[in-house]
Amino acid sequence: MTELLLEARAAQKYFPVQKGLLFAKTVGHIKAVDGVSFSIEEGKTFGLVGESGCGKTTMAKCILLLEKLTSGQVFVGGRDISKLNGEQLKQYRGMVQAVFQDPYSSLSPRMRVRDIVAEPVVVNRRLSRKELKERVTEVMGVVGLHEEMGNRYPHEFSGGQRQRVAVARALSLSPKLMVLDEPISALDVSIRAQIMNLLRQLQAQYSLSYLLIAHDLAVVRHMSDQVGVMYLGKIVEYADSNELYAKTLHPYTKALVSAAMPSEPGVRRDEIVLSGEVPSPLNPPPGCRFHPRCPFAMPKCSEGEPALVEAFPGHKVACFLHSDKVAQPEATTVSSNGKKPS
Amino acid sequence: MADGNGNTPLLQVKDLKTYLFTRYAVVRAVDGITFDLKEGENLGLVGESGCGKTMTGLSLLRLLPQPAGRIVGGQIIFDGQDILTLDDDEFRKLRGTQMSMILQDPMTSLNPVFTIGDQVGEPLLLHQGLKGNGLKDKVVELLRLVRIPVAEVRVRDFPHQMSGGMRQRIVGAIAMSCNPKLLIADEPTTALDVTTQIYFLKLMRELQQQFGMAMIWITHDFGIVNRMCDRIAVMYAGRFMEIGPLVEMFKRPVHPYTIALLNSVPRVDRKVDQLYSIEGQPPDLRQEMVGCPFAPRCSRVKPICREQYPDEVVLDSSHKAYCWDVK
Numbered sequence: 220m221t222e223l224l225l226e227a228r229a230a231q232k233y234f235p236v237q238k239g240l241l242f243a244k245t246v247g248h249i250k251a252v253d254g255v256s257f258s259i260e261e262g263k264t265f266g267l268v269g270e271s272g273c274g275k276t277t278m279a280k281c282i283l284l285l286e287k288l289t290s291g292q293v294f295v296g297g298r299d300i301s302k303l304n305g306e307q308l309k310q311y312r313g314m315v316q317a318v319f320q321d322p323y324s325s326l327s328p329r330m331r332v333r334d335i336v337a338e339p340v341v342v343n344r345r346l347s348r349k350e351l352k353e354r355v356t357e358v359m360g361v362v363g364l365h366e367e368m369g370n371r372y373p374h375e376f377s378g379g380q381r382q383r384v385a386v387a388r389a390l391s392l393s394p395k396l397m398v399l400d401e402p403i404s405a406l407d408v409s410i411r412a413q414i415m416n417l418l419r420q421l422q423a424q425y426s427l428s429y430l431l432i433a434h435d436l437a438v439v440r441h442m443s444d445q446v447g448v449m450y451l452g453k454i455v456e457y458a459d460s461n462e463l464y465a466k467t468l469h470p471y472t473k474a475l476v477s478a479a480m481p482s483e484p485g486v487r488r489d490e491i492v493l494s495g496e497v498p499s500p501l502n503p504p505p506g507c508r509f510h511p512r513c514p515f516a517m518p519k520c521s522e523g524e525p526a527l528v529e530a531f532p533g534h535k536v537a538c539f540l541h542s543d544k545v546a547q548p549e550a551t552t553v554s555s556n557g558k559k560p561s
Numbered sequence: 562m563a564d565g566n567g568n569t570p571l572l573q574v575k576d577l578k579t580y581l582f583t584r585y586a587v588v589r590a591v592d593g594i595t596f597d598l599k600e601g602e603n604l605g606l607v608g609e610s611g612c613g614k615t616m617t618g619l620s621l622l623r624l625l626p627q628p629a630g631r632i633v634g635g636q637i638i639f640d641g642q643d644i645l646t647l648d649d650d651e652f653r654k655l656r657g658t659q660m661s662m663i664l665q666d667p668m669t670s671l672n673p674v675f676t677i678g679d680q681v682g683e684p685l686l687l688h689q690g691l692k693g694n695g696l697k698d699k700v701v702e703l704l705r706l707v708r709i710p711v712a713e714v715r716v717r718d719f720p721h722q723m724s725g726g727m728r729q730r731i732v733g734a735i736a737m738s739c740n741p742k743l744l745i746a747d748e749p750t751t752a753l754d755v756t757t758q759i760y761f762l763k764l765m766r767e768l769q770q771q772f773g774m775a776m777i778w779i780t781h782d783f784g785i786v787n788r789m790c791d792r793i794a795v796m797y798a799g800r801f802m803e804i805g806p807l808v809e810m811f812k813r814p815v816h817p818y819t820i821a822l823l824n825s826v827p828r829v830d831r832k833v834d835q836l837y838s839i840e841g842q843p844p845d846l847r848q849e850m851v852g853c854p855f856a857p858r859c860s861r862v863k864p865i866c867r868e869q870y871p872d873e874v875v876l877d878s879s880h881k882a883y884c885w886d887v888k
């Protein structure tokens with residue numbers, strides 16, 4: 220049986236909103252992540268999709284310890300990551316690598332690309348100069364960058380080349396878990412295919428786990444074993460990737476899937492356009508957060524919040540069309556598939 | 562969408578060459594491209610990473626990285642004016658009001674130390690003379706238009722407090738705020754989920770219908786191309802390989818590179834084990850190129866391809882290719 224590598228339990232991250240310059244007082248909270256639970260098995264990919272601003276990057280930052288959870292926990296390898304310190308923390312930072320959404324701002328402008336790519340290895344491992352050089356050349360090669368480009372600075376690269384530098388950097392160490400936040404969004408289809416193939420090959424070889432955040436559903440489908448669909452800080456549907464695309468349950472997921480872009484000119488599909496105001500993460504709508512924009516909304520949808528329940532084996536959904544169960548606050552700590560973290 | 566009155570195009574680019582002069586080498590980022598664009602028309606500019614798409618866009622707006630970037634040849638005629646002959650002041654006026662660009666990396670166009678409200682408001686203050694509450698209202702309205710929730714609160718936030726997709730939409734709002742005649746959108750929706758993307762593209766369409774704005778879409782996303790563009794230009798190593806009407810290019814692509822590129826587009830409607838990718842790497846733009854730059858990766862290569870750059874093959878008035886193997 221496969222082991223769980225990561226488990227998030229009722230993770231919550233609120234950002235205070237302040238008013239006034241001198242005597243700033245908190246007038247509310249942006250509920251960026253509001254009770255999210257999911258798990259990633261060793262050697263598997265968990266895809267996280269959802270509307271812009273729904274909290275995907277914030278969730279990723281909490282896993283990377285760049286933000287501190289307001290409540291809830293994240294376990295990696297059975298340990299609560301908020302409790303790590305000293306040597307354990309250092310080890311954790313070495314085993315988790317990330318490709319950030321904004322490649323430019325995550326690459327240090329004064330370092331040569333060669334050193335940027337080598338940095339995680341230098342910090343975490345002892346390699347001879349020759350071995351290090353070989354490693355850097357190797358990973359740059361796999362993302363399609365000439366060795367000579369290592370001498371340049373990040374500003375001398377095109378957008379997609381910078382993104383590839385970020386991917387090469389994250390790969391240089393062969394980590395256990397990679398957090399990939401829109402890792403290939405700026406890349407052309409050919410390089411994109413090359414990197415996706417590579418990621419999958421590395422996964423098979425070293426049993427890496429990925430948390431993949433991407434808006435391109437074709438990419439998510441191609442890469443992920445399981446997919447979580449997020450809406451306004453919550454997971455509303457959760458299933459195996461093939462199952463999710465074959466049997467979409469939540470109206471938001473339906474809108475998302477129907478909106479996928481045409482793959483040939485002239486082929487227009489009936490897309491469900493989400494009408495209505497974008498909901499406020501400051502004061503989320505009562506009941507189901509999606510109800511103001513949902514074409515199937517019923518009276519009770521604005522009253523209680525639907526619980527995330529298993530509608531089919533391994534396929535969870537939070538919607539009154541599929542279950543009458545109302546969410547109990549703070550009761551969402553069961554792991555996605557009933558397994559306990561290893 | 563083109564007006565079809567047969568009048569002169571809004572934009573004419575003739576044999577444009579943009580080089581980057583770095584410490585050790587000259588990068589031939591744009592190496593002789595020619596095209597034109599009608600009012601209200603949508604041109605897609607596609608090609609592999611690093612082939613010079615962004616530099617093409619930046620050249621048109623004279624926003625090349627300094628001191629490295631220089632336009633070394635060719636002409637850019639916008640609305641009847643040769644814009645390479647304008648001085649900086651004259652050009653800046655044009656750039657703020659008639660043409661603008663959504664830059665590829667939102668963080669490079671947003672200043673981290675100013676609030677979102679200040680940055681969206683600046684061009685309105687400068688070019689439309691809005692002040693006080695009028696300015697404030699307009700800023701909030703623009704942010705609402707690009708779907709920033711609780712915009713009236715979030716104008717006080719700084720760029721790092723916004724999500725990636727929000728930053729991208731804010732940059733879009735700034736570029737659209739002056740209702741330009743030409744908008745160059747460099748990967749404008751890479752951080753947007755599909756539903757937000759569709760909303761954003763619809764918004765663009767509306768603005769185009771309202772103001773007759775022409776657009777150049779620089780993108781890797783063929784979904785956007787299929788949805789928005791009238792024509793596409795396929796670029797490789799600083800040059801155009803093929804340019805033509807959208808449907809025609811999809812149905813009957815003639816250039817081996819166009820064919821390879823279209824083959825590697827992934828699809829949502831089926832899952833495959835291995836995605837197709839074009840063998841080999843694009844050439845190093847610092848080397849002077851002899852012959853066709855695609856020759857080393859081309860399956861239909863002939864001896865002449867390695868010696869001489871192909872002549873233009875006119876398939877019909879709007880469909881052109883540069884390839885020795887196309888008749």
Ligand SMILES: Nc1ncnc2c1ncn2[C@@H]1O[C@H](COP(=O)(O)OP(=O)(O)OP(=O)(O)O)[C@@H](O)[C@H]1O
Nearest residue numbers: 375377378379380590610611612613614615616626
């Ligand atoms: N400031 C710079 N100095 C030197 N070379 C540069 C500079 N900026 C870009 N280049 C090089 O110029 C070439 C063209 O870059 P450009 O940014 O136009 O590519 P692009 O087609 O937009 O690629 P992408 O799809 O990755 O954004 C690239 O090979 C890049 O490495």
Ligand SMILES: Nc1ncnc2c1ncn2[C@@H]1O[C@H](COP(=O)(O)OP(=O)(O)OP(=O)(O)O)[C@@H](O)[C@H]1O
Nearest residue numbers: 234251271272273274275276277722723724725726
């Ligand atoms: N440091 C911060 N301070 C205040 N608010 C923040 C901060 N970081 C994120 N937020 C807010 O939290 C919400 C979720 O943002 P997040 O970046 O997680 O979204 P996302 O799902 O990654 O979106 P996208 O797809 O656009 O990248 C947004 O409303 C955002 O503005």
Ligand SMILES: [Mg+2]
Nearest residue numbers: 276320724725
């Ligand atoms: Mg994000």
Ligand SMILES: [Mg+2]
Nearest residue numbers: 377378615665
């Ligand atoms: Mg670019």
